[in-house]
Amino acid sequence: MPKFRFEFIEGLPKPAIFADMADRDEAVRQAKxxxxxxxxxGIVGGADPTSWVAKVYDEAGYLVATLGFHDLIAGSENSEQSEEMEEPGVMRSG
Known part of the structure; x- marks a missing residue:
């Protein structure tokens, strides 16, 4: 099973999360x-999460999806667009 790295950018730096997923689609669903x-x-804690972002990387370190939290609030039609905010060929070390 491929391993994916999940990064959640919520204002303060947080450690990346690594998980085995069946494929890219499952990784994106889990990130959502x-x-x-x-x-x-965040809302319960009094934060405004609309500027937060989640990024999903594959085993090789390639970015496969970027999810803007504001898209998840706006509705399902916009959240599908957020999956397309990929940066193919962009590699991140780590």
Whole structure:
């Protein structure tokens, strides 16, 4: 099973999360679920999560998806666009 790296940019730096997923689609679905949970926690804590972002990288370090939390709030039609905000060929070390 491929390993994916998830980075959640929520104002303060947080360590990356590594997880085995069946494929890219499952990794993006899981990132969306985690982002929605983080948004709820942020709202309860008095934060504005609309500027937060989640990024998903594959095993090779390539960015496969960028999810803007504001897209998840706006509705499902916009959240599909956020998946397309990919940066193919961009590699990140780490």
């Amino acid at each position: 679920l985690a982002a929605k949970e983080a948004m709820l926690d």
